[in-house]
Amino acid sequence: MGFEIEVKIRPYNEKEVAQQKQKSEVSSEAVSKAGLEALMKKLGYSDMTREICEGGLGEDLNRVLTKSGKLYVDELMKWAHIERNGLQIINELERVFSEF
Numbered sequence: 001m002g003f004e005i006e007v008k009i010r011p012y013n014e015k016e017v018a019q020q021k022q023k024s025e026v027s028s029e030a031v032s033k034a035g036l037e038a039l040m041k042k043l044g045y046s047d048m049t050r051e052i053c054e055g056g057l058g059e060d061l062n063r064v065l066t067k068s069g070k071l072y073v074d075e076l077m078k079w080a081h082i083e084r085n086g087l088q089i090i091n092e093l094e095r096v097f098s099e100f
Contacts, residue, residue, distance in 0.1 A: 005093065009085045017074050030070040039073065045080040057083050 012020070021027070024043050031039045040049040052058035052065070061079060065071050 007086075007089055009082050009089075012078050012081050014074075017077055020077060021073065026073060028073055030072050031076065032070050033065055036065070036071070039076075040080070043077060043080070045077075045084065048080045048084055051083065 020043065026039065026042060028039075036052065037046070037049050040046050048058070050056065052062050054062060056062065058079060061071055061076065
C-alpha cells in the first residue's frame, strides 16, 4: 500500500516580484553569467546558484544563459522561489515519513 501526495507551490506574481526586487535593491532587468552569483546572493538565493548548471534543477535556465548570454531577473526569481520551496517541502516530507 502506498500514498501519493500532490503539492502545488504558488509562483510569485508580478507585484511580489517587484516587491522582492525593491527589497533587495535590484533594478536590473537581466543578468549575465558573470553577474549571476552576485545577483543571487543579493536576492537571498545564493544556495540555488549551484543548481543553474547542466544536470541541475536550473538546467533550462543554464541553457538559456549559455545561448543568449543573459537571464531575465524576474524569471530567475520566480524559478528560485518555486525550486527552493519545493526542496524545503521534499526535505520536510522525507523527514516526517522517514520512520515509515
